Amino acid sequence: MQVLEGYPEVMTAQEVADVVRVTKRQVVRLARERELAAFKWGKEWRFLRSEIHAHMTNTPANAAPLLAQLPEVMTTAEVAAVTRSTVRQVRELADSGSLPAFRVGGEWRFLRQHIAGRLEMGRKPQD
Structure with missing residues (x-):
């Protein structure tokens, strides 16, 4: 369109x-x-x-094309880029526990499946 x-x-x-x-x-x-x-x-x-x-x-x-482009494990900067937010916002969401993440050497990492789930959260159920 x-x-x-x-x-x-x-x-x-x-x-x-x-x-x-x-x-x-x-x-x-x-x-x-x-x-x-x-x-x-x-x-x-x-x-x-x-x-x-x-x-x-x-x-x-169909969100599959976007999701297929994402790496399986994402950095804070990658999550910020795909969600069009700031690295600071991503860190705050991870720090608060509202965005599932894990730390590696003091840096946050995010699984694609969690980011994909967040991106698809607002989808209305299909009738």
Whole structure:
């Protein structure tokens, strides 16, 4: 869908609002009400472009291409890049225990399956 071309696979609430031509507040409300598939990343909402495309075209979403690109064990910087957040936010989520992680030599590491699960958290069950 051309309207989504040029947007990253993980989108912010403002980017979704720009695409669907509503306010950011409306997008956040739709995410909270699970009308739009989204996941909470710290205090911010994130949306998979494939989920937005699926919602707009009324077709099933496929996050597999994004997930297949991720390494099995991810660094803090890699998680920050894929979720479009900061390294600091990723560390805070790991420190608080809200994002499963383990330490190797004082550095946080994350399993792809946990990040994938977080990315797919907001998906509505298929009827």
